[in-house]
Each structure stands twice: as C-alpha cells, then as structure tokens.
Amino acid sequence: MYPTFYIPGIGTAWMMGIIGVVHVVASHTSVGASFLFALLETRAFRQNKPELLAFIKRYGAFLLVFSYIIGSITGPGIWYAITVASPRGVSGLIHNFVWVWASEWVYFTVEVIGVYALVYLIDKVDARTHLMLTWTFAMASWATMLLIVGILSFMMWPGNAIWYETGRAADAFFSPNFFAQLGVRTGGMLVMAAIVGLVLASRVRDRAQRREIIRLVAPVGLSGGAIAVLMFFAYLHTLPQNAIVMLNTHLLPVYGREMLAVFIVTASWLMFCWVFPQRVYTSLAVPLFVLIAVAGVWPEERMRESMRKPFVAGQYIYGNQVIARNVPGRGIHDEVDRIAAHGLLALHPFIPDRLRVIDDANRLEAGRLLTRLACANCHSLEPGGPLRSLPDKLHRATDEDLIAAFLRGPLGHGTQPYMPRIDLPDAEVRAIAHYLAAVDAGKDVDRLIDQHHKNGR
Structure with a gap:
C-alpha cells in the first residue's frame, strides 16, 4: 500500500486513460504498419514496383515521428501514471510476468532497430535482404503486441482458476480472453495502419501510383475490420460475470451507439477509398483519421478498463489496492476481513499519526x-x-445516515458486482459519510481542513 495519488477534478484514472489512448493509437498504428509494409514490399519484390518502396519509405519516416517518438514518450508516461495510481496492480503484473516483460522489451528493441533499418536501408541493400528485414520487423512488432495482450487479458481475469493455486505465469497468460483479445487488436491494428496509410497515399502526386497504393491499402483495412468485429463477438464470450454486468448496465448504454457509428464511418470510408481512389483527398483523409483514432480508441479502451471493475488485476486486487482473495500460489492473503476488523486507518502504513484515531x-x-x-x-x-x-x-x-447506510449495506456486504467490498468499522464509515455529505452540500472541504490546521497551530 502506498499513498494515494489523486488528481482533483478529473481523477487519476482519466490521466491514465488519456495517456493510454494516445499510446494505443501510436502503438497499434506501428504494429499494423509493419505488416502493411511487409505486404507492400512483397508485392514490390515480386512485381518489380519500386514506387511501392518509395511509399514505404515515406510511411516509415512518418512512423518514426508519429508512433515511435510519441509512443516512446507515452509508454513511460503510462508506467508513471499507473505506478502512482495503482502500485499494487503494477507490482502484481511485474511479479507474475517478469520474464514476459523482459521478452517484450527484447522484441521492442528489435522493433525499434528494425524500423530505422527499414527506412534508411531502402536502395542501400539488395531487395531480398530488405524484404527479410521488413518481415522480421513485422514479426517483432506483432510479438510485442502478443506479449502485452497476454498481460492485459490477465488484468481482466486469469481465465484459469488453477493459477490461484499454482501462481505459474503460463496458467495466467494463456486464457480464452487472451486469444480473443489478440484477434481484436490484430484486426484493429490493420485498420489503424490503413487509415494512416490513406492519409499518406493522398499526398502521392502521381495519380496512377496513388490509385494503385490506395487500392492495396484499403482492402487491408477492411479485412482487419472484419477480423476485429468477429473476434470482438468472441471476446464477449470470454468475460467474467462482473464484466458482463458492467458492460450491459453501464457501458453499452453510453458507448454502444458511438462504437457502432465509428464502425459504420470507418467501413464506409475504406470502401469509398477502394471504389473511388481518385477522390481520396488529404483534406478529407486527415479529419477522418483523427475522428476514427479518437472516437474509436477512447470508448474501446474505456470499456476494457471499466469492465474488469471492481478489480485492477487478476480478480484478486481491487481497484483501491486492497487484496480481495487468497492466492496460495503466490503467498498472497485476503485483506478485506482484516480491514473490517481493525480499520483501514490502523492497517495502512502511510497514515499520519494524527488521523489514526478519529475524533470530532x-x-x-x-x-x-x-x-x-x-x-x-x-x-x-x-x-x-x-x-x-x-x-x-x-x-x-x-x-x-443515508450515505452511511449505503456504505454498510451494499458496499459492506459486497453485493454490487462491479464495486469492491468496502467493509469498514463504524467510525470510518461515519467519517466517509461526514466528508461526502459536506462535499455534496457544496462546502469547500479542502479550505475547511486547511483552516482547521491553521487554527490548530
């Protein structure tokens, strides 16, 4: 347990979400682009079309700035944000998958070196060697996604109850949720790569080349979209019960129509580009990329993050960092009953001494x-x-009294499937109720507390 990091006004999770969405757009585009490069270069090699290599070089240079610089900034940004917001969640992921993380970093190193080599060695090495380099880059890129998805799927749930007894990484990594989520993200990465590719293709001056490139890029995006949709329905069947309740009760009513609208816009745009490549203009391609990237990725990431509530990882760590169940395979013990008996203020190590005992x-x-x-x-x-x-x-x-009754009832007994069981002694329940009632009444609580400290000195 560590001191709680809270951003007033928006909350900590929104900060993680904003950074995460930018990172997902950049990272998915880079992985999808790697396979797009491999497919285009294979065609260029077999049909002797050097103009496709010129497009790959232009796309690769854009990728270096958009995906790898932005991705390399937001990647550590995510680590900082989640470490201060959810230290136990991060610790759980690291301790469960330390060698998976290490492998991912190796593949990421190969990926970064590969994209630089791919861009700057065009026309400097023979065509076959460069094609092998491009496919190596593509496989290393996809390997980073595969490994990360295994960890992300564990955040939803291990998928295999035996993991709680064994604690083995393999029992947590390979689950039905892993394969379904990998399919969704693989399809999505091809869509993002195609949408960005259409922006760059719209800048190709030679009309015949532009037409050919767009006719190659658009079907890749459509195929990726079909894979993503099919795997999304499979993904829904791999969710735990609390995620299904959260999805049907809170998420689909809010984001369902938006996601359907983004799907229709994306499919229509890709189909339009395939049928009318001569009408693909930059002034249209750029706004549609921004729309699809933001309106498409944000609700998807928000839903995935929200569906695993009340847990943050493995269905044993609550979002508020309390351990919710025993994990014998890892020597981890449930803390809910201890907190109910002794109180959070008594057990949490980072509590000021003046607040250990509550008084007026x-x-x-x-x-x-x-x-x-x-x-x-x-x-x-x-x-x-x-x-x-x-x-x-x-x-x-x-x-x-009304707020305290809610805390003692549904929260204290853990009857809300998407809320953690927060069972606290009566003095702590009343302190929370006192604070929330003051906030709901419109009082400036922070100012009142600061004024109290000043008067006390």
Missing part, C-alpha cells in the same frame, strides 16, 4: 483520506467530475 476534530480530514483510499481510483470526488463522480452517484445526498 479530525473527522472531516480522516473522511477525505479514507474516501481517497477507498474510492478515488475509480471515482472523482468533486460534483460534476468526469470520472464517475461520487457525489453525483449519491445524487448529491447530504444525509450522513
């Missing part, structure tokens, strides 16, 4: 800290906040 003088400050520890990883704590605002979820209730 510190109840508001203790309530703020407890709410951040127990709730802030999934909720914003300000009215109107974009990340599942907790005051809004409570309908701005100012009745402390």
Whole structure:
C-alpha cells in the first residue's frame, strides 16, 4: 500500500486513460504498419514496383515521428501514471510476468532497430535482404503486441482458476480472453495502419501510383475490420460475470451507439477509398483519421478498463489496492476481513499519526483520506467530475445516515458486482459519510481542513 495519488477534478484514472489512448493509437498504428509494409514490399519484390518502396519509405519516416517518438514518450508516461495510481496492480503484473516483460522489451528493441533499418536501408541493400528485414520487423512488432495482450487479458481475469493455486505465469497468460483479445487488436491494428496509410497515399502526386497504393491499402483495412468485429463477438464470450454486468448496465448504454457509428464511418470510408481512389483527398483523409483514432480508441479502451471493475488485476486486487482473495500460489492473503476488523486507518502504513484515531476534530480530514483510499481510483470526488463522480452517484445526498447506510449495506456486504467490498468499522464509515455529505452540500472541504490546521497551530 502506498499513498494515494489523486488528481482533483478529473481523477487519476482519466490521466491514465488519456495517456493510454494516445499510446494505443501510436502503438497499434506501428504494429499494423509493419505488416502493411511487409505486404507492400512483397508485392514490390515480386512485381518489380519500386514506387511501392518509395511509399514505404515515406510511411516509415512518418512512423518514426508519429508512433515511435510519441509512443516512446507515452509508454513511460503510462508506467508513471499507473505506478502512482495503482502500485499494487503494477507490482502484481511485474511479479507474475517478469520474464514476459523482459521478452517484450527484447522484441521492442528489435522493433525499434528494425524500423530505422527499414527506412534508411531502402536502395542501400539488395531487395531480398530488405524484404527479410521488413518481415522480421513485422514479426517483432506483432510479438510485442502478443506479449502485452497476454498481460492485459490477465488484468481482466486469469481465465484459469488453477493459477490461484499454482501462481505459474503460463496458467495466467494463456486464457480464452487472451486469444480473443489478440484477434481484436490484430484486426484493429490493420485498420489503424490503413487509415494512416490513406492519409499518406493522398499526398502521392502521381495519380496512377496513388490509385494503385490506395487500392492495396484499403482492402487491408477492411479485412482487419472484419477480423476485429468477429473476434470482438468472441471476446464477449470470454468475460467474467462482473464484466458482463458492467458492460450491459453501464457501458453499452453510453458507448454502444458511438462504437457502432465509428464502425459504420470507418467501413464506409475504406470502401469509398477502394471504389473511388481518385477522390481520396488529404483534406478529407486527415479529419477522418483523427475522428476514427479518437472516437474509436477512447470508448474501446474505456470499456476494457471499466469492465474488469471492481478489480485492477487478476480478480484478486481491487481497484483501491486492497487484496480481495487468497492466492496460495503466490503467498498472497485476503485483506478485506482484516480491514473490517481493525480499520483501514490502523492497517495502512502511510497514515499520519494524527488521523489514526478519529475524533470530532479530525473527522472531516480522516473522511477525505479514507474516501481517497477507498474510492478515488475509480471515482472523482468533486460534483460534476468526469470520472464517475461520487457525489453525483449519491445524487448529491447530504444525509450522513443515508450515505452511511449505503456504505454498510451494499458496499459492506459486497453485493454490487462491479464495486469492491468496502467493509469498514463504524467510525470510518461515519467519517466517509461526514466528508461526502459536506462535499455534496457544496462546502469547500479542502479550505475547511486547511483552516482547521491553521487554527490548530
């Protein structure tokens, strides 16, 4: 357990989500582009079409800036964000998959070296050697995705109950969710690569070359989209029960129509480009890329992150960092009952001494800290906040007894399938209720606490 990192107004998870969406767009484009390069260069090699190599070089140079520089910045950004927001979740992933991470970094190194070599060795080595280099780059790129997807699928659930007994990485890595999610992302990466490729193809001046390139790129995107859709339906059948409840109750009503609209726009655009390649203009291709990248990736990533609630990894670590079940294979023990008996303030190592025992003088400050520890990883704590605002979820209730009853009832007994079981002693329940009632009443809680400290000194 580490001190809770909270970003006022938006909540910590939104920061992770914003960085993550940018990274996914960049990384998926790079992986998809690697296979697009391999397919185009294979055609260029077999049919002696050097103009395709010129397009690959242009696309590769764009990739170096867009995907590898932006991706290399946002990648560590994700690590920083998730480490401060979910330290136990990150620790669980590292300890379970340390050699998988190490392998992914090796493949990523090959990928980065490969893209530079691919771009700068065109026309400097023989065609067969360069083609082998391009396919090596493609396979290394896809290997990084394969390994990361195995870890991401474990974040949803191990998929194999024996992992809790053995703790073996293989029992956690290969699950039905892994194969389905890999299919979705493989199809999606081809779509993203095609959408970016159409932007660059629209800049080719020679009309005959532009027509040929677009006619090659658009079907790759359509094929990838078909794979992604089919595997998405398979993916839905690999979800745990809590994810299905979350999906049907909260996510599809919000994002379902948007995702359908993005699918229709994307398919229509790719089909239009295939049929009318001479009408693909940069002024149209760029806005559609931005629309598809943002409106397509954001809801997909938001849904995937939200579906695993109340857990952050392996269905044994809650989003609020509390261990939710025993994992004998890893020597991990359930903490929920201990917290219920002794209190979060007594067991958490990073609690100021003045807040270990709640009294009338510190109840508001203790309530703020407890709410951040127990709730802030999934909720914003300000009215109107974009990340599942907790005051809004409570309908701005100012009745402390009503809020406390909810905490003791559904949350204390763990009857909400997408919420962690938060079973706390009565004094801590009342402190949280006191804080939330003050926030719901529109009080400037932070100012009140600061003023109390000043008066105390």
